[in-house]
Amino acid sequence: xxxxxxxxxxxxxxxxxxxxxxxxxxxxxxxxxxxxxxxxxxxxxxxxxxxxxxxxxxxxxxxxxxxxxxxxxxxxxxxxxxxxxxxxxxxxxxxxxxxxxxxxxxxxxxxxxxxxxxxxxxxxxxxxxxxxxxxxxxxxxxxxxxxxxxxxxxxxxxxxxxxxxxxxxxxxxxxxxxxxxxxxxxxxxxxxxxxxxxxxxxxxxxxxxxxxxxxxxxxxxxxxxxxxxxxxxxxxxxxxxxxxxxxxxxxxxxxxxxxxxxxxxxxxxxxxxxxxxxxxxxxxxxxxxxxxxxxxxxxxxxxxxxxxxxxxxxxxxxxxxxxxxxxxxxxxxxxxxxxxxxxxxxxxxxxxxxxxxxxxxxxxxxxxxxxxxxxxxxxxxxxxxxxxxxxxxxxxxxxxxxxxxxxxxxxxxxxxxxxxxxxxxxxxxxxxxxxxxxxxxxxxxxxxxxxxxx
Numbered sequence: 002x003x004x005x006x007x008x009x010x011x012x013x014x015x016x017x018x019x020x021x022x023x024x025x026x027x028x029x030x031x032x033x034x035x036x037x038x039x040x041x042x043x044x045x046x047x048x049x050x051x052x053x054x055x056x057x058x059x060x061x062x063x064x065x066x067x068x069x070x071x072x073x074x075x076x077x078x079x080x081x082x083x084x085x086x087x088x089x090x091x092x093x094x095x096x097x098x099x100x101x102x103x104x105x106x107x108x109x110x111x112x113x114x115x116x117x118x119x120x121x122x123x124x125x126x127x128x129x130x131x132x133x134x135x136x137x138x139x140x141x142x143x144x145x146x147x148x149x150x151x152x153x154x155x156x157x158x159x160x161x162x163x164x165x166x167x168x169x170x171x172x173x174x175x176x177x178x179x180x181x182x183x184x185x186x187x188x189x190x191x192x193x194x195x196x197x198x199x200x201x202x203x204x205x206x207x208x209x210x211x212x213x214x215x216x217x218x219x220x221x222x223x224x225x226x227x228x229x230x231x232x233x234x235x236x237x238x239x240x241x242x243x244x245x246x247x248x249x250x251x252x253x254x255x256x257x258x259x260x261x262x263x264x265x266x267x268x269x270x271x272x273x274x275x276x277x278x279x280x281x282x283x284x285x286x287x288x289x290x291x292x293x294x295x296x297x298x299x300x301x302x303x304x305x306x307x308x309x310x311x312x313x314x315x316x317x318x319x320x321x322x323x324x325x326x327x328x329x330x331x332x333x334x335x336x337x338x339x340x341x342x343x344x345x346x347x348x349x350x351x352x353x354x355x356x357x358x359x360x361x362x363x364x365x366x367x368x369x370x371x372x373x374x375x376x377x378x379x380x381x382x383x384x385x386x387x388x389x390x391x392x393x394x395x396x397x398x399x400x401x402x403x404x405x406x407x408x409x410x411x412x413x414x415x416x417x418x419x420x421x422x423x424x425x426x427x428x429x430x431x432x433x434x435x436x437x438x439x440x441x442x443x444x445x446x447x448x449x450x451x452x453x454x455x
Contacts (some may be wrong), residue, residue, distance in 0.1 A: 166198030
């Protein structure tokens with residue numbers, strides 16, 4: 002039996018990946034439970050595995066005391082000294098109480114507990130393995146699906162593709178191989194549960210890291226992603242190397258790199274734009290393919306009014322507002338798009354005055370107050386000095402008039418609102434001078450028909 006037991010432990014370690022120590026610990030706990038249930042529950046017992054012989058031994062642990070109150074848990078000092086003269090009060094002594102035969106019930110109980118412990122150990126191993134894949138891509142095989150969920154076999158575990166993680170209109174067949182983004186891994190009472198997605202924005206990031214080596218090594222960065230899964234996505238990319246074109250690198254020769262990703266996502270369109278630290282230029286790039294003439298930022302708000310040529314208005318807004326909506330998500334700005342002719346009329350409205358000019362004028366007055374106060378203080382000091390001289394003047398001055406001091410205050414005028422003009426040609430962006438003056442005052446925002454929130 003001892004040899005077969007050791008062989009069984011080694012087999013479990015090889016096939017299940019559970020260490021021998023874990024199995025032995027589970028068996029020892031099971032035997033303690035079985036012994037207390039079937040022989041003597043009152044005893045404090047320990048079970049120890051003899052690794053050399055492959056056998057288990059049961060020990061009753063008793064404490065050395067002066068007066069024994071419970072013989073199952075205590076032993077007198079006199080009896081302890083007969084065993085070994087070195088024992089003292091408070092020491093623990095183990096007495097072997099291994100039964101000759103645990104019996105059928107004990108063996109069955111031990112088997113059940115061992116099975117449970119082994120299952121828990123397997124779950125822990127799987128959880129520790131897959132928690133490292135969180136926020137990463139894995140390839141799996143579609144096993145089955147119901148009216149809501151798709152179940153994907155990842156090898157050692159089955160992942161759940163939730164309705165929110167499924168691309169609209171995408172259909173799967175059993176045994177289809179698909180890539181999924183591991184959104185989260187949870188350790189539940191029923192074991193590890195893995196939730197995957199194909200709609201998460203970070204799935205795009207991981208796919209581009211796979212296809213574009215420059216992104217994987219950090220030469221090119223993906224700074225922002227806006228995605229409407231299954232339909233269209235926008236990515237803002239930035240190159241850390243002046244010799245590397247960020248957009249061209251992601252697109253690849255003849256569009257080969259981006260086309261691989263489009264195919265994986267069943268035809269989802271990709272707009273790849275260049276990132277800019279200048280908000281006006283970033284917004285203009287995000288509204289591509291429309292041409293942006295001006296960007297007017299609302300003071301102290303993450304919102305702006307974008308002016309486009311009349312013929313580009315529908316192009317900037319996009320089908321069902323999609324282009325503007327994605328641009329807003331990408332830039333984190335509320336974008337109000339207006340045709341050039343409409344904007345000229347809008348500039349004359351009270352709403353425009355309240356959003357831009359009036360608030361800016363109040364700001365300018367507040368900024369000018371310290372200058373006025375300083376000038377006033379200087380004037381008062383000069384007048385006081387003049388009065389002092391008049392009081393101490395000598396009569397021989399023949400009535401000469403005291404020197405008068407003229408003071409004046411000046412107020413620097415700041416333009417109330419200044420538009421940021423965006424170069425029409427994207428190739429000339431680097432050489433175009435973009436002037437932007439953002440005043441700091443909160444104003445009440447009036448909703449527009451084309452107002453898009455990020």
